[in-house]
Amino acid sequence: MSRPRIVVVGSGFGGLTTVRHLERRIPEGAADIALVAPHDYMLYSPLLPQVASGLLTPQSVAMSVHRLTRRTRFVPGYAVGVDTRERTLVVRRPTGELAPCPYDRLVLAPGGLTREFDIPGLTEHAYGAKTLAEAVLLRDHVLSQLELANDSKDPQEREERCRFVVVGGGYTGVETAASLMRLCQEAARRYPELRSVIRWHLVDIAPKVLPELGDRLGRKALDLLRDLGIEVTLKVSVREVTADKVVLTDGRALPCRTLIWTAGVSPSPLMETVGRPTLRGRLEVGADLSVPGLPDVFAIGDAAAVPDLSSDDSAYCPPTAQYAGRQAATAAQNVVNSILGRPLREFRHKDLGLVVDLSGSDALARVLRFDLSGLPALGVTRGYHLMSVPSSTARARIVANWGIRALTGGETSRLGFADNGRPSSFVANERVDYLDPEAAQKEGARLLENERARHGG
Ligand SMILES: Cc1cc2nc3c(=O)[nH]c(=O)nc-3n(C[C@H](O)[C@H](O)[C@H](O)COP(=O)(O)OP(=O)(O)OC[C@H]3O[C@@H](n4cnc5c(N)ncnc54)[C@H](O)[C@@H]3O)c2cc1C
Structure with a gap:
């Protein structure tokens, strides 16, 4: 040859x-x-929930193929x-x-x-959280729901728009729910009337969240999510989804216009x-x-x-x-x-273990069977991501974004990506x-x- x-x-x-x-x-x-x-970038997906919450810009997690290779031919x-x-x-x-x-x-x-499941309405109504476009659209969608709820006098519509259901208790579901819940809390400063209406649910058919973290850290994760105000329901899945409700397998019908599907790949x-x-x-x-x-x-x-x-x-x-x-x-x-x-x-x-960033200053890490929580876990989690991203440009962008947030607080303006009604479902994407x-x-x-x-x- x-x-x-x-x-x-x-x-x-x-x-x-x-x-x-x-x-x-x-x-x-x-x-x-x-x-x-x-696409001519590598998506650093572990930080995608931080794009969904607006903490990081999309460019920070999209590592350019052209910057990272020297003589490889890119075939789109x-x-x-x-x-x-x-x-x-x-x-x-x-x-x-x-x-x-x-x-x-x-x-x-x-x-x-x-991963798709044979659940009526899922492919038409569920939002994905796996691609860069989905993360950016999710942020806009969540913010637009709050804006529309604030503008509505109909209590039923307000309830539907302010309830968000995330399915999947793995790292994607847990981090996405936690980051978007915090985004809602920041946005709700503008909408005091909505504060008592906003509800986040995390649902999983498994008996625990984040099983990879072991029992002790798994329980800690559950406590942190509940302290944040997220209602976690385990051993339950989704039976049906429509444009304005999610029916769970325990029989509850939740008035809701946003189901985020992270139940596997x-x-x-x-x-x-x-x-x-x-x-x-x-x-x-x-x-x-x-x-x-x-x-x-x-x-x-x-x-x-x-x-x-x-x-x-x-x-x-x-x-x-x-x-x-x-x-x-x-x-x-x-x-x-x-x-x-x-x-x-x-x-x-x-x-080597797993790191989970629950946004704010909450994090959990299992490193070589050592369990960490609180600030040490946050340090390890952020340090791990900075070491793992393959591009120094992206690393600089990530640090700058984290720094800007620490100094100036969050940004809750909508960018207009979800202006034309709901974006297409993860299946179409x-x-x-x-x-x-x-x-x-x-x-x-x-x-x-x-x-x-x-x-x-
Ligand atoms: C939100 C989220 C958070 C995560 N957090 C963590 C974490 O904290 N820790 C961890 O270890 N893992 C995490 N993961 C999982 C991790 O991202 C995956 O395990 C990892 O990306 C798998 O690498 P891969 O190369 O197999 O696939 P990917 O990294 O997904 O890369 C697949 C590539 O193939 C391209 N592609 C797809 N189909 C085709 C095709 N037909 N032809 C050509 N190209 C194609 C895609 O565009 C992409 O570029 C997370 C995943 C998500 C979605």
């Missing part, structure tokens, strides 16, 4: 980190590296199929047309989508197009991160089922940023090793048409043939 073509899918924790490791390990000119992703679009016979990725470009992207080595890191449908075994949608890989039977294809991150060799408790690595970023280093090394014909390394990582494995093989071969005919080769 004179100049191997390495294609990486996804510009998130797994994909972008892989590309950066490849650039470091491969001498200039020795390989072509391409990164296929719909969604990979919608993998033709493993022709070793070609099928990419849907932003214009809608399909284009081939041939590879000698492929690393799949497309992450996941907000399902792996990218791209993984099913490979035509190899998946585990609840995650593509199964070996401990060396390669797909069994496809030595040229590697998969990492939320969309890959990676055996967890360091844990006695779980068979597969958890879908977290911490694991995706570390798997990227092994994937890059193994891509290089496989090109050079060297043995592949196994992925091994011991979980994340919808991409993927090919099935058979169509991917056909499409890959057809596109390659066209390309060869056009370029005479």
